[in-house]
Amino acid sequence: MEAGAPASAPVGIAASLLEFAEQLRGEGVAIGTSELLDCFAALEQISWAGQQTFRAALASTLAKSQEDRRVFDLVFDRFFFRAVEAAAVREEVREGEDAASALDGESAEIDLEGLRAQIAQAMRDGDEGKLRDLARLAIAAFGRAQEGSGVIGVDVQRIRRALGLRTEPQPELPPEDPRRDGLPRDGLRRFEALLRRELERGQIERTQALPPSRPLNELDRALPSGPLQDLAAVHRVVAQLKRRLATQGHQNRGHQRRQHVDVRRTMRASLETGGVPVVIKYRPRRPRRPEIYVVCDVSTSVTSASVFFLSVMHALHDSFRKMRSFVFIERISEVTDVFARERNFKAVSEAIGRDAGVADISGYTDYGRVWSEFKALVEDDLHPRATVIVMGDARTNGRDPRDDLFAQIAARAGRTFWLNPEPRLYWNYWDSVIAAHERHCNAFECWTTRQLEDFAAALARPVDR
Amino acid sequence: MSALPDSVKDIADGLRRAGYLPGESTALVSYLATKLGKPVLVEGPAGVGKTELAKALASYLDRELVRLQCYEGLDEAKALYEWNYRKQLLRIQAEADGAGWSEVQDDIFGSEFLLERPLMRAIASKAPVVLLIDEIDKTDQEFEAMLLEVLSDFQITIPELGRVEASSHPVVLLTSNNSRELTEALKRRCLYLWLDYPALEHELEIVRLHAPELSETVARRLVEIVGMVRELDLKKPPSIAESIDWARALLLLGAQDIDAAMFRDTMSVIVKHRTDLDVVAERVGVKLTALPRS
Numbered sequence: 001m002e003a004g005a006p007a008s009a010p011v012g013i014a015a016s017l018l019e020f021a022e023q024l025r026g027e028g029v030a031i032g033t034s035e036l037l038d039c040f041a042a043l044e045q046i047s048w049a050g051q052q053t054f055r056a057a058l059a060s061t062l063a064k065s066q067e068d069r070r071v072f073d074l075v076f077d078r079f080f081f082r083a084v085e086a087a088a089v090r091e092e093v094r095e096g097e098d099a100a101s102a103l104d105g106e107s108a109e110i111d112l113e114g115l116r117a118q119i120a121q122a123m124r125d126g127d128e129g130k131l132r133d134l135a136r137l138a139i140a141a142f143g144r145a146q147e148g149s150g151v152i153g154v155d156v157q158r159i160r161r162a163l164g165l166r167t168e169p170q171p172e173l174p175p176e177d178p179r180r181d182g183l184p185r186d187g188l189r190r191f192e193a194l195l196r197r198e199l200e201r202g203q204i205e206r207t208q209a210l211p212p213s214r215p216l217n218e219l220d221r222a223l224p225s226g227p228l229q230d231l232a233a234v235h236r237v238v239a240q241l242k243r244r245l246a247t248q249g250h251q252n253r254g255h256q257r258r259q260h261v262d263v264r265r266t267m268r269a270s271l272e273t274g275g276v277p278v279v280i281k282y283r284p285r286r287p288r289r290p291e292i293y294v295v296c297d298v299s300t301s302v303t304s305a306s307v308f309f310l311s312v313m314h315a316l317h318d319s320f321r322k323m324r325s326f327v328f329i330e331r332i333s334e335v336t337d338v339f340a341r342e343r344n345f346k347a348v349s350e351a352i353g354r355d356a357g358v359a360d361i362s363g364y365t366d367y368g369r370v371w372s373e374f375k376a377l378v379e380d381d382l383h384p385r386a387t388v389i390v391m392g393d394a395r396t397n398g399r400d401p402r403d404d405l406f407a408q409i410a411a412r413a414g415r416t417f418w419l420n421p422e423p424r425l426y427w428n429y430w431d432s433v434i435a436a437h438e439r440h441c442n443a444f445e446c447w448t449t450r451q452l453e454d455f456a457a458a459l460a461r462p463v464d465r
Numbered sequence: 466m467s468a469l470p471d472s473v474k475d476i477a478d479g480l481r482r483a484g485y486l487p488g489e490s491t492a493l494v495s496y497l498a499t500k501l502g503k504p505v506l507v508e509g510p511a512g513v514g515k516t517e518l519a520k521a522l523a524s525y526l527d528r529e530l531v532r533l534q535c536y537e538g539l540d541e542a543k544a545l546y547e548w549n550y551r552k553q554l555l556r557i558q559a560e561a562d563g564a565g566w567s568e569v570q571d572d573i574f575g576s577e578f579l580l581e582r583p584l585m586r587a588i589a590s591k592a593p594v595v596l597l598i599d600e601i602d603k604t605d606q607e608f609e610a611m612l613l614e615v616l617s618d619f620q621i622t623i624p625e626l627g628r629v630e631a632s633s634h635p636v637v638l639l640t641s642n643n644s645r646e647l648t649e650a651l652k653r654r655c656l657y658l659w660l661d662y663p664a665l666e667h668e669l670e671i672v673r674l675h676a677p678e679l680s681e682t683v684a685r686r687l688v689e690i691v692g693m694v695r696e697l698d699l700k701k702p703p704s705i706a707e708s709i710d711w712a713r714a715l716l717l718l719g720a721q722d723i724d725a726a727m728f729r730d731t732m733s734v735i736v737k738h739r740t741d742l743d744v745v746a747e748r749v750g751v752k753l754t755a756l757p758r759s
Contacts, residue, residue, distance in 0.1 A: 034653055038503065042656075045500045046473065046493065053473065056490040060497065064657040066508065066643070273550045 014040070020079050021062065027075055029068045035061055081197065085204050115141065116163050123187035135194040138163060139202070152203070156195045165191070259283070291322040291385060293378060293413070297392030298352070299329040299365045309391045309421070310349055312452075314339065324378070327352055328370045329363060332377065365395065367433075368402035375409055382412040387459070390441070391419045394427075394434040403436040416441035419455060423447060469499050469526075476525070485514065485521030486671050494658040495522060504616050504637035506601075506652065509660035512704020515640040518660075519597035522636060529590070531635075532597045533583040535604045541611055545621060547580045574625040584615055585629070593633035601651075602641040609651050617654045663705065665692055671705060676712035686723050687712055691735060693749050703735035711735050725750055 017039065021031050039061040046057050055076060063072035087093075115137060122130040142159050165188055265281035273279075294313050298306045313325055317339045324336045335352055342348045382388075388409065394401075410416040420427065420434060424445045427434045434443060444455045470476040476499070477492035487495065495518070498505045507515045523530035533544055553573040560569050581589065587596040601609070615621060619631035639655065641647060663671065668688045673679070679687075688708060695702045703711075711734045720727055728750060736745050 030649060032653060038501070038656070041501050042497050045497060052489055053493055056493045057497065060490070060494045060656045060658060064506065064652040064655070065646075066659060069659055274554055276554075278550060 016083065017058075020058075020075070023079055024062065024072065024075050027071050029063060029071055031062055081200075085201065089204065116165070119163065119165065119191065123191060128190075131191055132194050132198070135191060135198050139195065139198055152196055152199045155199055156192055159195060160188075160192060291383075291387065292316065292320050293324050293326070293382075293386060293388045295326045295328060295332070295370075295374060295388065295390045295392075297329070297365060298327045300363065307349070309419070310352070312391070314348060326374065326377075328365070328374075330366045330369060332370045332373045334377065364397040364399075365392070366399050367394070367396050368400045368405070371402050371405035371409065375405055379409075379412065382409070384414040386413045388413045388416045388441075389419065389459075390417070390437075391421075391446075393420055393422050393432065394418070394437055395431045396433055398431055401433045401436055403433070403440070406437055407440045410440040417455065417459070418443040419446040420444065421447055470496060472496070479525035480518075480521050483521040483524040484674065485517055486667065486674060487518070488660075488663065488667060491518065491658065491660065494656055497656055498636055498638075499526070501656075502634050504639060504655045505658055506647070506655035507638055507640045507658045507660060508643050510662065510702070510704070511642055512706050513660045513662060514705055515638075515660055516597065516599060519595060519638045519640075522638070523595040526593075526595065526636065528636070529592065529594045530597060531583050531587040531590070531594050532599060535598065535600045535602075535608075537603055537605070539604050539608060541608075542582070544582050544584050544608070545611075546582055546585045546623065548574070549578045549580050553578050576626065579623075579626075584612075585621060587635050587637075588615065588619060588621055588631045589629060590635075591632055594635045596635045596637045598637070598639045600642060601639045602644045602647065606648060609648050613650055613654065616651070662695060662702075665689065668692075668705065668708060672708055672712045675709045676716055679712050679716050680721070683715060683720060683723060684712065687715065690723060690728070690749060693752065694735065694745055697744055697748055699736070699741045699744065700738045701736075701741065707735045 018036070021036055021039075025031055039058060042057045042061050043054075046053050048054050058076070059069060059072055063069045115134065119131070119134050119138070122134055138159055142162055260283040262281045262283040266277050266279070269279045269281055270277040294316060296306070296309050296313060298310075317323055317325070324334065325339055326332050326334050338348055338351045338355070342351060418434070418437060418441045420443060422432070422445065426432065427445075437443070442458065444451060444458075446452055446455060470479060473492050473496045476496045477487055480487045480492065480495070494505055497503070507518065509515060519532075520530060556573050556578070557569060560572075579585075584596070587594050598612070601612075616637060619634065621629045623629060639651075662668070665688055668691070669685055672684050672688060673681075676684070691703055691708045691711070711731065714731055714734050715723070715727075718727075718731070729746065732745060732750075733742065736742050
């Protein structure tokens with residue numbers, strides 16, 4: 001048995017489940033003993049015949065937030081797929097010959113057009129089982145026509161292209177073809193996942209060994225900021241942030257050590273009890289509503305992140321009234337008016353692209369110049385209750401970062417935050433000078449939702465002054 | 466009072482009879498909740514039937530529904546119990562002459578002077594109930610901590626009276642719109658159910674259930690369009706309740722088909738923001754004329 005495969009001796013379901021929970025913990029899902037006990041209790045109540053039921057029972061007891069659910073789904077698929085394959089290898093179950101020979105006879109007359117139409121139809125109907133069969137059929141058809149590249153991801157894309165499955169409408173096709181209006185995106189994604197799975201299965205069967213298991217790719221769970229990902233996903237994250245910001249600060253109310261008695265409300269309440277002040281009413285402590293200066297990098301090195309950052313700015317504008325926004329590349333430009341005027345995010349980003357005029361000659365970020373201009377712009381307005389938030393990757397393109405100017409700005413403002421869209425691993429490599437700036441501010445890495453939430457918490461935390 | 470369900474299918478059928486079409490995991494989790502006696506935390510976007518689920522469960526199990534609507538600043542006096550100060554004062558004044566302090570004190574902290582609030586009522590009720598704690602994310606964290614005793618042991622401790630234990634086992638549902646992270650301690654005690662917008666066929670069934678007179682083709686077209694609208698990036702995507710409203714509106718107008726004109730006239734039923742209206746008119750209205758008639 002190869003390394004990384006589950007234990008070779010047959011293990012009971014309890015041990016398997018514990019191992020599954022262990023893997024979930026490894027991916028950062030908090031599972032306590034009480035959850036596991038619940039899980040076993042739940043499994044006693046249901047029939048295990050259907051995968052869906054089994055999966056739902058596990059999910060309802062183990063993964064208790066939307067994010068955990070996502071990780072759960074990924075780990076569930078991976079774990080049980082591997083468990084099945086390990087068992088198949090151990091028991092030397094092979095379906096390869098039968099299925100392959102059955103298909104061999106067929107593959108000659110596999111009708112590509114028919115296959116395409118069938119796949120598109122199955123996608124529309126959301127028929128998982130059918131789609132899986134079709135995926136196997138497709139692999140059989142193409143695995144023979146051309147030699148597989150050996151890299152699964154490449155093969156998946158090759159098959160998809162060869163089948164002409166696309167999300168955009170294809171008006172040149174005849175009207176009865178289901179692909180004409182474009183295929184649903186999630187259907188296509190599911191089909192690709194099935195292709196991948198079946199290819200993996202074939203590989204395992206050929207080599208008679210499981211590839212070593214990998215932890216989930218961090219990027220699977222990262223912020224949807226890649227250029228390929230859609231804006232709607234970014235907005236969902238930001239909408240959540242918006243709601244969080246709106247309710248921030250309230251939850252700290254009980255922790256105040258000194259509270260002021262609200263005499264007026266106490267007296268009014270005492271009327272209920274004949275003038276005896278039985279219930280003391282306290283003056284609520286308002287959450288901090290700081291004055292905010294946001295400075296956002298919109299250069300090409302942060303292209304994928306800047307859509308996200310702009311929508312964060314948009315969200316902040318909704319939550320904080322005293323706020324000024326700036327964007328910069330080589331020069332800095334104030335865009336507060338744009339945000340105030342336009343309620344629609346799309347219009348905002350268009351207006352910024354058109355009017356801000358932040359690129360000068362080279363189009364590369366020049367922090368030195370930006371700091372000196374920013375300082376000139378806001379120096380007189382900064383005061384100890386102001387908060388400055390910088391969003392950028394701190395890559396200077398070899399120019400002088402002038403962190404001394406930044407230090408002066410930070411010294412005048414009450415708090416200074418830096419949001420860096422790069423993982424901490426890449427900080428200070430190449431031309432990143434975040435360390436020089438980090439001395440003067442709180443730097444956050446910000447490329448997953450959780451990190452963004454950490455930042456939101458820090459931003460709204462009341463400061464005792 | 467009907468008995469507890471025997472299988473997942475039982476509860477799915479029961480909820481169906483109560484006018485609620487559960488998804489697979491909804492039925493399963495409801496079943497587990499009744500069997501294991503654990504509270505269920507239901508999360509999901511607004512208007513996917515989180516509260517309806519509680520109502521349907523209550524009607525299926527033939528139990529009273531006790532509802533606690535949460536809001537910011539909700540405290541135990543409004544959720545658990547409160548001493549009836551007025552009555553206590555009256556009692557003291559009535560006894561003012563003669564009676565000794567200790568008798569009066571024993572007297573005024575009896576259950577007679579207790580005002581029961583929803584949680585207390587759910588616990589103390591003789592017949593088992595369904596307890597719905599709606600929008601738990603609107604409350605403060607302290608309130609959550611207070612709930613823990615109720616949720617895990619089904620008991621409430623009143624300093625002056627002692628412990629009140631549940632005489633029957635309530636089914637508890639908590640709903641949340643996910644506007645803030647709930648504490649781990651609370652989640653730990655609950656089963657988790659994520660409700661999302663239903664798949665096309667499922668929603669079609671729901672609409673047909675609530676507007677049975679609407680013709681099949683119109684209903685199908687309706688849910689297809691609602692699905693399309695949800696794909697767009699809107700301030701408030703249409704919920705299931707709005708699909709049903711729209712179906713009823715179309716029924717009232719006697720619509721035979723949803724064409725571009727009909728859509729333009731009635732889309733305010735499902736889209737309720739000025740900016741959203743523009744987006745939807747632009748993106749979906751155009752598609753409608755292009756779509757082949759089904």
